[in-house]
Amino acid sequence: MLTLQFEDGTVRLDGLSESGLSAADLPGVEADERSLVARAPAHRYAALRDALDERGVEYEDRVLPAERLDLTHSYDLRDYQREALDAWRANGDRGVLELPTGSGKTVIAVAAIAALGVPTLVVVPTVDLLEQWRRELETEFEVPVGQFGGGEQTREAITVSTYDSAYLRAEDVGGDFGFVVFDEVHHLGGEGYRDVGRLLAAPARLGLTATFERPDGAHEVVAELVGPKVHELSVDELAGDHLADYEVRRVEVELTPEEREAYEDAQGTFVEYLKRSNLSLNSGSDYRKLVMRSGSDPRAREALLAKQRARRIMMNSDAKVAKLASILDRHRGDRVIVFTAHTDLVYRLSERFLLPAVTSETGAAERREILDRFRDGTYSRVVTANVLDEGVDVPDANVAVLLSGSGSEREFTQRLGRILRPKRDGGSATLYELVSVETAEERVADRRR
DNA sequence: TTGACTCAACATCCTTTGCTACAA
DNA sequence: TTGTAGGTTTCCATGTTGAGTCA
Known part of the structure; x- marks a missing residue:
């Protein structure tokens, strides 16, 4: 009888000819003349099974573990979270959800993991997120959670991994999980990272992001590996109810x-x-x-x-620095994050306005200390380049100042997301965008919006 | 265990006016 | 006539990350 099993990032088919089929009949399957076996890339496993079922072919499926998990969670999903989850389930447990930062994407993933009850791999871009997810899953499900990355390699029925470690381990463990969650799934479009999606057999796939589309068009690769975008919600749809109301103010400055x-x-x-x-x-x-x-x-x-x-x-114009002085003055009682595009400006501003600075050069311990103090209110302001854009648990602020940035829509969305968590007093958030007039920056600023 | 280091990977990096070939 | 798409395969600089190595 035809048997399917996982081997080195592929699904290996033994006994294909006896079942009266040829490789060409099945999606992604290629026959290896020398070893007399046929294989398909692991990510085609779900399609392969569907094709065999459709033809009424009998086969023995040894690709995934038979293990079932009995998981419950304590969350009460909001309406839009329920809708997103339903849309994903209706698409055969595959696809991407595009939801704003702060809308509770983790909650939806937790509900999905509990609903499926199969061994699950969660893939995230940074060690910071790795730790957040692990804490979250351990508390919610009260089971041990494995970890690939951040100096640890432990496998459990539920495991969290960085994209880098997943890339290194996928060939070995690609048959261990029936469900994979890609957090910040836009990363999966990267030239190397897309292999992670290819080497895993998991039929159920969930992608989470605030910005699905990529300027290089690689979101199409993501859609192929995870499924299409099945549900989306914009910031504006949630602002006022589940996210803070906000205002974007463009401030034009002159060059000297x-x-x-x-x-x-x-x-x-x-x-x-x-x-x-x-x-x-x-x-x-x-x-x-x-x-x-x-x-x-x-x-x-x-x-x-x-x-x-x-x-x-x-x-990095002088007028921007001067303008920042007046904005900081106006928002004395507020919590402000200042974003720039260059680290040397971060340090200049840090010195001039006595602002705690976070860049890629800031060590892990110092960074944690600064963010903790920002969280408990000891600091009310912080200046950064791109470090706090994504993948770091940043305490909430209500004012963001974009001194400079790229034309990336993603970067803009992520920075805006830093001030959108609902405020305790119900107040709204403000994002200032400083633009040098009659320079290419006007186009850059238009492009990201 | 930690910290300092190197390395590889990823992302952004974009003018303002109009040429040329081809399909509808 | 009008509208639209048009060839490409290595890499100027800066910022950031994770993994690996070594002391």
Whole structure:
């Protein structure tokens, strides 16, 4: 009889010819001439089973453990969480939920894990999230929870892993879990990380994110591996009820005459090169082309370096620092997070306004201390580059100041999410976006919205 | 166990005007 | 005539992370 089993990130089919089928009849299956076995990538397991069932073929399925888990949880799902869960279940326990930061995505995942009651792997991007999920799952289900990553490699029926560790372990453990939850699932589109999705056999798959679409189009890969987006809710749909009301204020500032001169000079060098070399920039891939050219063409390299200088000038202008002073003054009693695009500006602001600073250079212990003090109210302000965008448990604030940032919609959404947790006094949140007028930053700011 | 270090991976990095070939 | 898509495979810089190694 035909048997299916997990082997090194694939589903191995033995006895295929005896069952009267050929590899071409089944999704993703290829016959290995030398070893006389047929295999499919592990992620095709669910489709493979469906195809066999449809044809009425008998087979012995040894891919996943038969283990069932009896799990209960204490959550009472909100209406929108219930709707999201139902939409995912209706799609055959596959798909992505796009929900804003702070809307309780973990709660939905916990409910899904309890509902399915099969061994589950939760994949997350950072060690910080790894620890949060592990605590959450241990408290909720009162079972031991395994961990891949952060210096630990323990496997349990419910296990939490970083994407990096999952990438390293997937070939071994890909047949151990019937359900996989990808937190911040947009990461799965990364060139290497997508293999995690391919090497796991889990038929049930849930992706969670606040921003599904990727500028490079790789969300289509994610949809292929996890399932399509089955439910989405915008910040605006939850603002006022389950999230704080908010306001985005764009503040335009002028460059100083010296900055203007330096900016025009640098930007001019860049634009001039584009004209001379007959290059048009219509998309990110055109830009990559330019980057490639800069590897061999010194003038292209100089043009890119000039572009860097122009960016620094418009993003870190004196007027922005002055404006920040007045914003901080206006929000004396508030909890403020200041975001920049460059670490050296973080340290400059930290020194000038006596703000605690968090960057990638801040050690784990110091970072924890700063965030703890921000949480208990000892600090009411903090300045950071990109560290606190995602994957870190950041205490809530009610004012965010975007001194500078990229054109990424994801980055903007994540930063906005930092001030959206409902306020105890029912108050609303404010996001200031500082933009240098008559610079490329106006376009950058438009792009992210 | 910790801290300092290296390494690899990931993400963003984008002008403002109009050329050319091809399909509807 | 009008509207629209058009070829690409390594990598200028900066910021951030996780894993691994070693003392």
